[in-house]
Amino acid sequence: MVTLDHAGSPRGMARSRSRGVQRLAVAVAALALLGLFLAYAEASLNGYRQQLVTLVAINAIIAVSLTLTSGFTGVFSLGQIGFLAIGAYTGALLTIAPQWKSEMFLPGLPEWLATLDLSAWPEQAALLVACVAGGGLAALVAALVGAPLMRLSGHYVAVATMGFLIIVQAVAINWEGVTRGARGLSQIPGLTGLWVAYAWVVVTVYAVWRLRASSFGRAMIASRENLIAARAIGVDVLRKRLLAFVVGAFFTGVAGSLLVHQIGTAAPSAFYFTTTFNVIIMVVLGGMGSISGAVVGATILTLAPEYLRDVEDGMDLGPLSFGAHYGLAQIILAVGFILVMIFRPQGLFGDREVGPALLGRFRPGRRRPAGLSPDATPTLAPGVDEIPADDRSRTG
């Protein structure tokens, strides 16, 4: 038997139990803090600011989903926003009141959907149905689309998933009888509030974190780090990628439904390249493999433009005064991203998480063995990345 105080021995067990208690305590404290913050935001922030804080939550859900789909597996998906659109339209069509549906003239809707009236339901129950249906349909589509696409790697999968996004966009614009084309759907009831948005953030973060800290997550990271070795130890790469793709699509679909029930409209232009790249920047900025990084990235990218808008208007700092320079906000943000990528190409968090006590042993004990110099840089053994061309051709 292994003589380690780490696990196996009674001391190790006791320690891991106390670590579990500690982790629970940190989780409860974090939730309490979140609750306090939301209560404060609800009581003292104006309507616009509350919407902004809600938007942070929605973007965080999308970014955390993309962290699962692309960050853990290394499968760079440009199609995530396609699932946002599917969730958005699905949710909207479920909750828009029947009289508005007939007013907007949507002949493509099946009878039951055209007459479906959830307005008599409790608001949050209707929103829950809209979110779960939107997420569910997105997940279903992801399973169908992912089965062939997840066999691909590298830029092939990026281009192929972008193809999926383009198809979704084309359908949204041209399926006028259901989506009302480029004009989009309106009169979507404003059911999304602060609390429900953050409840979904908690659910998303929890689910993705549980996957990360399990055999699923380790297998996903392994296939990202070394595809050949992952297959050699028995990882069914296609299945693991598909799981990440489908679960990511589910939560992105949920976010789509939350989004349209906040802003009240669903138009195709909101679900295209601009949004795609915004979310990718959130995830890359935070660190491709980090859940907390995705949340931080989403927060920065949602709030920074708002605060930088004041800078654009010009300001007066005692002896220094700046006139108005429009476009400055984007330039400052872009320079910020460039600096991060130059000085921290792995993103703010890399693969790491904040609060290791809360988030478990993502990176077990950092202690180094005697005889290894502390400055031993983690370099790969020679030839570690040479993949024979023939191996590469067999991914699926």
Next chain:
Amino acid sequence: MSSGLIAETTEGRPASTGEPILRAAGVGRAFRGLQALADYDLDLRQGEILGVIGPNGAGKSTLFNVITGFLRPTSGRIVFHGREIAGLPPDKITALGIARTFQNIRLFAGMSVLDNVRTAQGMRGGAGFWETIFSAPSFLRKERAIEERALEHLAALGLADLHGVPATSLPYGLQRKLEIARALATEPSVLLLDEPAAGMNAQETADLTQLIRDLHARFGLTVVVVEHDMSLIMRLCERIQVLNYGRVIASGTPAEIRADPKVIEAYLGADETPDMALPTVDGRQQTHEESM
């Protein structure tokens, strides 16, 4: 040809320690006309240690890639525990019980030593999706079992104390051992080692030889070793196959191989003379203390 070899190798050699576990018959692999492996036959018996040697480009790595599913054989059959495995994907073959290491070390770079092994360990007995999502007690129990077993495999390679270190911060020799620990964590019955002693000095190679022997006994393994280092091959293996230009040109005990003129010619022809005189009978019996 194939039946001839199988019949020949089942004769009462000292190596014959058990039932046939992995059979290959007439296996070939061509790359656009280049025959990297041709008419390859194998009758691997339970518990033996087989060495595969040959000059560079002789088809040794192709052989491993074909057995483990990374390459589809263009001809022939491979039967493992009575089941045809030619053409199965690598993960399925690993699940059936064949594990391998790589000539070029392939660790999971961003992971700790423990996580490298734990990932492999989790491929057997890992929790299901819903158990995982809800952190069910069964999930926690399975995770704990995976971690304990992974630590046992690390300990077997002398790496338990280093479990928390980033895998790529290990010195080269220990990275090779970590790859072996990771392969063992898939709980294989057959272990394929692709040049395990590459880049090691004589003392390290001697230690590794002893270590492989220990693991072979402890885990009841059947081992196939591809190696250039003749001292390791001659000390470790009961039976050796020599490949040249994708074909087996000789097969037999270390003593037979050393005396085989075809082998000497193949190596001389390749301008690569193995130091075959070095390992004597004494050398094979010599034991090396674990220096870890």
